[in-house]
Amino acid sequence: MEKAASPRASDIAYDKIRQFVLSGRAEPGQQLTEEQLARISGVSRTPVREAVRxxxxELLIVRSDSKRLFVADWSADDIDEMFVLRGMLEGHAASRAARNISGRQVEELGRISDLLDAAVRCSPPDVTAFLAQ
Incomplete structure (x- = not known):
């Protein structure tokens, strides 16, 4: 029986740092250090570097000219433009996928949609549960 591969340290760091940023625990514009990110993710600085890249x-972390790391600070216009572009791309992808979807896949999408709705309805919204879907 084959054992499942354990996650790479850089994947662990990526997941934990991404969750740290997206959960709001890191403020937009906040400076980050590799040492801080290593503590947050529980791995050494080498896998943190790969996760940061x-x-x-993904434009969640930005690097200044002086090579310091910061949490991205998006303007309302930046976010609006990203959602418009994402809507165009996802609409096209959904149209193509709908031509080939099975009944079982439709049921699975319904289940995931219910989980997303439940995460959004929480007070405050459950960002971790939302991102897990």
């Missing part, structure tokens, strides 16, 4: 690509 991924988060920079």
């Amino acid at each position: 991924r988060l920079e690509n």
